[in-house]
Amino acid sequence: MWEITENDLEPIAIGAGILGTGGGGNPYLGFLRARQAIRRVGRVMVIDPEEVADDHLLIVSGGMGSPVVSYEKLPQGDEEANAVRALERHLGHRFDAIAPFEMGGGNSMAPLVVSTVLDIPVVDGDGMGRAFPELQMITYLIYGGNHAPAALADERGNQVVLSEVTDAMWLEKIARAVTIEMGGHAGLAASPMDGAHCRRTIIPNTLRLAHRIGLAVLDARRTHQDPGEAIISVTGGRRYLRGKVVDLERRTTRGFARGHLVLEGTDDDADRTIRIEFQNENLVISEDGEPKVVVPDLITLVSTDRGEPLTTEVVRYGFRADVLTIPCSELLKTPEALEVVGPRAFGYDLDYSPLA
Amino acid sequence: MWEITENDLEPIAIGAGILGTGGGGNPYLGFLRARQAIRRVGRVMVIDPEEVADDHLLIVSGGMGSPVVSYEKLPQGDEEANAVRALERHLGHRFDAIAPFEMGGGNSMAPLVVSTVLDIPVVDGDGMGRAFPELQMITYLIYGGNHAPAALADERGNQVVLSEVTDAMWLEKIARAVTIEMGGHAGLAASPMDGAHCRRTIIPNTLRLAHRIGLAVLDARRTHQDPGEAIISVTGGRRYLRGKVVDLERRTTRGFARGHLVLEGTDDDADRTIRIEFQNENLVISEDGEPKVVVPDLITLVSTDRGEPLTTEVVRYGFRADVLTIPCSELLKTPEALEVVGPRAFGYDLDYSPLA
Numbered sequence: 001m002w003e004i005t006e007n008d009l010e011p012i013a014i015g016a017g018i019l020g021t022g023g024g025g026n027p028y029l030g031f032l033r034a035r036q037a038i039r040r041v042g043r044v045m046v047i048d049p050e051e052v053a054d055d056h057l058l059i060v061s062g063g064m065g066s067p068v069v070s071y072e073k074l075p076q077g078d079e080e081a082n083a084v085r086a087l088e089r090h091l092g093h094r095f096d097a098i099a100p101f102e103m104g105g106g107n108s109m110a111p112l113v114v115s116t117v118l119d120i121p122v123v124d125g126d127g128m129g130r131a132f133p134e135l136q137m138i139t140y141l142i143y144g145g146n147h148a149p150a151a152l153a154d155e156r157g158n159q160v161v162l163s164e165v166t167d168a169m170w171l172e173k174i175a176r177a178v179t180i181e182m183g184g185h186a187g188l189a190a191s192p193m194d195g196a197h198c199r200r201t202i203i204p205n206t207l208r209l210a211h212r213i214g215l216a217v218l219d220a221r222r223t224h225q226d227p228g229e230a231i232i233s234v235t236g237g238r239r240y241l242r243g244k245v246v247d248l249e250r251r252t253t254r255g256f257a258r259g260h261l262v263l264e265g266t267d268d269d270a271d272r273t274i275r276i277e278f279q280n281e282n283l284v285i286s287e288d289g290e291p292k293v294v295v296p297d298l299i300t301l302v303s304t305d306r307g308e309p310l311t312t313e314v315v316r317y318g319f320r321a322d323v324l325t326i327p328c329s330e331l332l333k334t335p336e337a338l339e340v341v342g343p344r345a346f347g348y349d350l351d352y353s354p355l356a
Numbered sequence: 357m358w359e360i361t362e363n364d365l366e367p368i369a370i371g372a373g374i375l376g377t378g379g380g381g382n383p384y385l386g387f388l389r390a391r392q393a394i395r396r397v398g399r400v401m402v403i404d405p406e407e408v409a410d411d412h413l414l415i416v417s418g419g420m421g422s423p424v425v426s427y428e429k430l431p432q433g434d435e436e437a438n439a440v441r442a443l444e445r446h447l448g449h450r451f452d453a454i455a456p457f458e459m460g461g462g463n464s465m466a467p468l469v470v471s472t473v474l475d476i477p478v479v480d481g482d483g484m485g486r487a488f489p490e491l492q493m494i495t496y497l498i499y500g501g502n503h504a505p506a507a508l509a510d511e512r513g514n515q516v517v518l519s520e521v522t523d524a525m526w527l528e529k530i531a532r533a534v535t536i537e538m539g540g541h542a543g544l545a546a547s548p549m550d551g552a553h554c555r556r557t558i559i560p561n562t563l564r565l566a567h568r569i570g571l572a573v574l575d576a577r578r579t580h581q582d583p584g585e586a587i588i589s590v591t592g593g594r595r596y597l598r599g600k601v602v603d604l605e606r607r608t609t610r611g612f613a614r615g616h617l618v619l620e621g622t623d624d625d626a627d628r629t630i631r632i633e634f635q636n637e638n639l640v641i642s643e644d645g646e647p648k649v650v651v652p653d654l655i656t657l658v659s660t661d662r663g664e665p666l667t668t669e670v671v672r673y674g675f676r677a678d679v680l681t682i683p684c685s686e687l688l689k690t691p692e693a694l695e696v697v698g699p700r701a702f703g704y705d706l707d708y709s710p711l712a
Contacts, residue, residue: 086519090446148515157522160530163442163507164515174516174537181533 001051001121004044004112004207009034011214016108017309018213018231018324019206021300023281024104024131025063027309034109037116044112045121047097049204052123056195057093059084060127060140061114062101064152064175065185079187080110081117082153087189090149090161098122099198101138101188103206104131105311110187122207127191128341129203129329130298133256133280135175136168137341139331140191143201147171150190154182168340203329209235217307227307228322237326238355240285240293241269242304245319250312256280257312261301263323274323276301278312283346285323294343296333297355298326327355357407357477360400360468360563365390367570372464373665374569374587374680375562377656379637380460380487381419383665390465393472400468401477403453405560408479412551413449415440416483416496417470418457420508420531421541435543436466437473438509443545446505446517454478455554457494457544459562460487461667466543478563483547484697485559485685486654489612489636491531492524493697495687496547499557503527506546510538524696559685565591573663583663584678593682594711596641596649597625598660601675606668612636613668617657619679630679632657634668639702641679650699652689653711654682683711 004012013031016024038044052058061080088094098118100111103126115122127138141147150162152175160178165171171190179186193201212234220230228239247262258279265272274292277284282299285292293299301310304320315321332341333354343350360368369387372380394400408414417436444450454474456467459482471478483494497503506518508531516534521527527546535542549557568590576586584595603618614635621628630648633640638655641648649655657666660676671677688697689710699706 090517090519151519153520156526157520158526158530159504159518159520160534161446161517161519162515163446163517164509164513166513170512170514174514174534177533177537178516178530181530 002046004038004046005042006035006038008211009038011218012108012207012210013105013214014217014309015210015213016103017105017311018300018302019129019210019298020104020131020309020311021281021298022278022312023133024102024108025106027105030106030109034112037113041116044115046124046207047121048124049199049202052097052195052198054194054196056096058097058099058123058193058195058198059087059095059189060101060138060191061098061111061189062107063110063185064135064179064188078117079153079155080114080189081187082159083151083187083189084114084118086151086153086159086161087149087192090151090163091192095192096120099140099202100126100207102126102128102131103210105309107131108210123198123202124207125202125204126206127203129206129332130296131281132341135172135190138191139201139203139337140193140197141168142337142340145191145193145197145201149192150175150188152178152182152186152188154186158182201331203331221306228302228304228324231302231307231324235326237298237324239322240325241265241272241274241323242267243269243274243321243323245315245317245321248315248317261315263321266320276323279346280312282312284343284348284350285325291350293325293355294348294350294352295346296328296337296341296352298328300324300326325355358402360394360402361398362391362394364567365394367574368464368563368566369461369570370573370665371566371569372459373461373667374656374658375485375566375654376460376487376665376667377637377654378634378666378668379489380458380464381462383461386462386465390468393469397472400471402480402563403477404480405555405558408453408551408554410550410552412452414453414455414479414549414551414554415443415451415545416457416494416547417454417467417545418463419466419541420491420535420544434473435509435511436470436545437543438515439507439543439545440470440474442509442515442517443505443507443548446507446519447548451548452476455496455558456482456563458482458484458487459566461665463487464566479554479558480563481558481560482562483559485562485688486652487637488697491528491546494547495557495559495693496549496553497524498693498696501547501549501553501557505548506531506544508534508538508542508544510542514538557687559687577662584658584660584680587658587663587680591682593654593680595678596681597621597628597630597679598623599625599630599677599679601671601673601677604671604673617671619677622676632679635702636668638668640699640704640706641681647706649681649711650704650706650708651702652684652693652697652708654684656680656682681711
């Protein structure tokens with residue numbers, strides 16, 4: 001058991017933004033919400049996965065919706081907690097702890113807010129070890145969790161319980177339709193499970209990892225070191241390229257930001273050009289017409305000077321960025337997982353080959 | 357208490373088709389489903405509204421979705437009953453009887469099917485006394501019924517409970533989005549209420565009325581009388597025009613069939629031309645550029661020769677039809693009701709003036 005206090009929020013937001021690989025929603029708004037929540041109660045209790053008892057009842061919590069919308073429509077604060085409460089009323093029991101959905105900008109903070117509202121701890125880990133665009137892509141569900149019931153809530157007081165769904169794809173489809181109708185953002189409570197399932201399927205200690213990454217970035221800024229190097233030293237990743245955004249195409253369909261970036265190398269990489277395909281998150285790096293790094297491994301852009309995570313929503317022509325790659329969790333590399341989160345699940349005719 | 361047996365289904369389907377004013381879904385498929393269901397158990401028990409006890413728990417049941425879809429995607433049979441069951445599980449109690457949603461082609465039959473599956477009676481009446489396109493347009497809700505919870509179910513096994521909605525418009529919006537995601541048709545259970553509320557807000561005895569209309573049509577066919585006249589004699593309506601469809605524009609948006617018909621008079625009406633605006637249901641008759649009959653009064657087309665109700669989906673250029681108008685229930689003429697089902701609710705800049 002450890003505690004997150006106000007000072008931990010900024011590093012966690014930075015680190016989660018980096019692990020978010022371009023997606024996961026607006027990190028700054030998530031940070032503001034969490035700070036407000038934590039100021040009310042002083043701290044968030046965090047338990048490690050190994051502290052979760054077999055018969056604990058856990059619920060996966062986060063925000064559902066388009067990252068595009070999260071830059072335009074501010075979450076009001078209690079949507080996620082209301083979704084959990086709706087599910088508690090439906091099931092007739094309370095949950096003992098919250099399992100985070102994904103590690104991304106906004107969505108790394110949402111479970112912390114829920115924890116303060118419901119006064120139950122957060123488990124240190126998440127269902128992606130990064131961000132992904134769809135609900136069926138969480139390890140809790142990939143490894144046999146409950147597709148139903150799940151609940152959605154908006155800021156007006158509307159609450160919807162998906163009491164039966166035939167599979168994870170239908171969970172995603174119906175929850176997405178309700179979220180869009182609710183205005184493009186909704187609080188989500190999904191995949192209720194016991195402690196044994198949580199321990200078996202959670203990607204562990206990603207909150208702590210995000211915290212360490214963020215501290216390293218803040219320290220590099222303060223000491224005028226290279227923030228990209230600082231991130232690499234903590235994550236075991238590498239810098240694929242240092243460059244400048246020279247082309248960007250982005251279109252939004254059904255709340256998804258799809259498109260590609262082209263970066264031209266600078267400094268030591270001056271003779272190279274790479275292309276990054278994204279669907280909310282960065283998914284494929286190609287160079288010389290060949291795929292070089294593919295999902296589910298992490299591809300993340302940070303500003304060269306400050307190590308600021310650049311989401312696919314905010315990145316612009318001319319930005320100078322380090323393109324970092326980080327190996328994904330082993331839980332995302334199994335055949336079951338690759339079927340749901342591998343390159344083919346996103347429509348790329350590519351096999352996954354792990355980062356060296 | 358009375359019973360509906362197999363022989364009653366054809367007249368009820370015809371009568372409900374006529375009361376359906378062009379909407380309410382495919383009457384023939386509804387009839388086939390109900391016949392199959394009734395053959396299994398022999399009869400449907402019907403109770404009059406005055407037989408409903410104050411503390412009876414009732415649920416409104418019907419199909420939600422586009423009448424367009426009901427001509428293409430066959431309801432599988434148990435969607436509506438599964439929606440009721442989902443709501444029973446959510447609430448933790450059983451319902452004592454079913455209150456029909458609307459009197460339209462397919463939707464007049466759905467509650468009969470649910471009754472056979474759940475073995476509870478149907479109340480003789482409905483929430484519209486006709487058909488309307490949207491959920492908030494039922495008298496149960498117009499007069500203060502519960503917007504939530506409500507449930508939707510599809511034929512695959514997906515079930516969604518709207519556990520809280522802020523008002524009837526949000527009930528409609530979210531339920532519509534879920535229905536579209538479920539493939540355009542879903543079983544609906546909504547507006548749970550006690551017997552006192554049901555007796556106060558139901559439009560009574562419309563099943564019996566549909567039955568009488570249908571018997572009159574069948575009798576006219578058998579005895580070579582004028583079926584339009586037979587309908588008028590039972591409903592207190594009038595024949596507005598006998599004519600021929602000479603123009604038809606229909607477009608489908610979000611599952612709604614919107615458009616207009618132009619009919620040229622024949623026989624005694626040979627010098628007249630009328631235009632009918634429809635949005636799933638027929639809503640306004642105009643003649644000489646003036647609105648003559650407007651929603652919520654009933655505007656219904658039947659084939660001149662057989663008195664067959666012509667829905668806005670099946671009517672075609674060249675069809676010969678009687679245009680009948682029937683006064684709506686007094687429950688639809690109050691200021692509260694006209695705000696929801698009057699001409700302005702459908703976007704027409706017109707005041708309601710009741711049929712003479």
